[in-house]
Amino acid sequence: DQQVKQNSPSLSVQEGRISILNCDYTNSMFDYFLWYKKYPAEGPTFLISISSIKDKNEDGRFTVFLNKSAKHLSLHIVPSQPGDSAVYFCAASAYDYKLSFGAGTTVTVRA
């Protein structure tokens, strides 16, 4: 049962423009949400997280938005850079250590 869904398998964006990645979840007990970036042959790298008590968290070029009523979160990357080309995973946990991941979105930043 896939509790975290990333419905867009891929995203192509022009360098300097905004990248918006979306994630939906079904488990209302999720209280902590994270985004990871993964390059080939490397493990996932933590990008940014948000607690369920907040609706926005910002760290440099990365902003995560959480809409609890819609069970939806998004990651905005502004401006997009060539080094941002990677697979991005949305993950969530429900008061424990078990992270549930989406299937990932492959981002390609075009020069």
Added chain:
Amino acid sequence: DAGVTQSPTHLIKTRGQHVTLRCSPISGHKSVSWYQQVLGQGPQFIFQYYEKEERGRGNFPDRFSARQFPNYSSELNVNALLLGDSALYLCASSPSRDTNQPQHFGDGTRLSIL
């Protein structure tokens, strides 16, 4: 500071064999979790250990087992290997039992079953 380190990086086994994968967490981290990632999917939770005790287990058969040592390093063991066990096995660590902390991943062990 060194991140999460996993060994070996690649491994080839045949059906029916067993395998042991190893993980060293970030220095000072006491919690270790294991995940399996098959091609085209996100990582799937297998185990979580904290202070040498199992704190969580995912939906994996009993062929999968793990343990954590006094220095907080961990081993994942898989017995009676099946073709479907071919995957990237990821280890992640975090400092404590605080659930609102990110887990940090190693680069994984790529296991291929022939």
